[in-house]
Amino acid sequence: AGALDPETFLDPDPAALARLLAAGAGSVRVMTFAPELPGAPELIDSLLRSGVVASLGHTDATYAQARAAVERGARAATHLFNAMRPLHHREPGVVGAALDLPEVSCELICDGIHVDPAALRLVLRVKGAGGARLVTDAMEAAGMPDGRYRLGRAEVIVTGGRARLAGGGPIAGSTLTMDVAVRNAIRFLDLSMDEASALASANPARLLGLGGRKGAISPGLDADLVVLDEELRVCGTLIAGVWALGPP
Numbered sequence: 001a002g003a004l005d006p007e008t009f010l011d012p013d014p015a016a017l018a019r020l021l022a023a024g025a026g027s028v029r030v031m032t033f034a035p036e037l038p039g040a041p042e043l044i045d046s047l048l049r050s051g052v053v054a055s056l057g058h059t060d061a062t063y064a065q066a067r068a069a070v071e072r073g074a075r076a077a078t079h080l081f082n083a084m085r086p087l088h089h090r091e092p093g094v095v096g097a098a099l100d101l102p103e104v105s106c107e108l109i110c111d112g113i114h115v116d117p118a119a120l121r122l123v124l125r126v127k128g129a130g131g132a133r134l135v136t137d138a139m140e141a142a143g144m145p146d147g148r149y150r151l152g153r154a155e156v157i158v159t160g161g162r163a164r165l166a167g168g169g170p171i172a173g174s175t176l177t178m179d180v181a182v183r184n185a186i187r188f189l190d191l192s193m194d195e196a197s198a199l200a201s202a203n204p205a206r207l208l209g210l211g212g213r214k215g216a217i218s219p220g221l222d223a224d225l226v227v228l229d230e231e232l233r234v235c236g237t238l239i240a241g242v243w244a245l246g247p248p
Helices: 014-024 040-050 063-072 093-100 117-127 178-189 193-200 202-207
Strands: 030-033 053-056 105-109 132-135 147-151 154-159 162-165 225-228 234-239 242-245
Touching (some): 014 040, 030 040, 040 063, 053 063, 053 093, 063 093, 093 117, 105 117, 117 132, 117 178, 132 193, 132 202, 178 193, 193 202
Parallel strands (some): 030 053
Antiparallel strands (some): 147 154, 154 162, 225 234, 234 242
């Protein structure tokens, strides 16, 4: 479960999915599920019919269970390495399946806390720059000073930017922002700006089926842009061609 409350989890259920999709009114694009649970194959079918990406995560699935889900249509792994069965040479689990199967896009928390940079580099060497995406996994403390915050019903203590459940519990989300994730990717993974920005933009857009509209700077694409200075700090943001931050 990671730091999440297991009591809030839902078993794979097409009826519950239908309610969530109706409430989301078209905004639900990716759903994380545990492929070892009863009903997971039917959930994948429902997600595919709805145009939602099925993502493996928060799971203790074996390699065989994960592979079966990918063969059924799952195409992503949620924050790889975190909240899932560890990679083992005799039972590779979801991590092994995500690395082994070319169909799977691997999501990575690039904060230097959740995943060691050596493991991040391993993923990029195996999957290639097109097979991975950055994610923040941020909770409400992102952009805020150290202190006490909430994650659902749980109290989280943030110290030195590291979020943990109160009482010495596990890592509880992150305080990472995407601009920092991109800078970390350049530093940890020895990537160019083009390569790092693809992990944050082009690759997610392609996974979501939005590659013809977003994820690149090209005539005819949506003008959703982040402007960075020479130190890769955010100095401007455009949404649909309108400045939301910065000039004029």
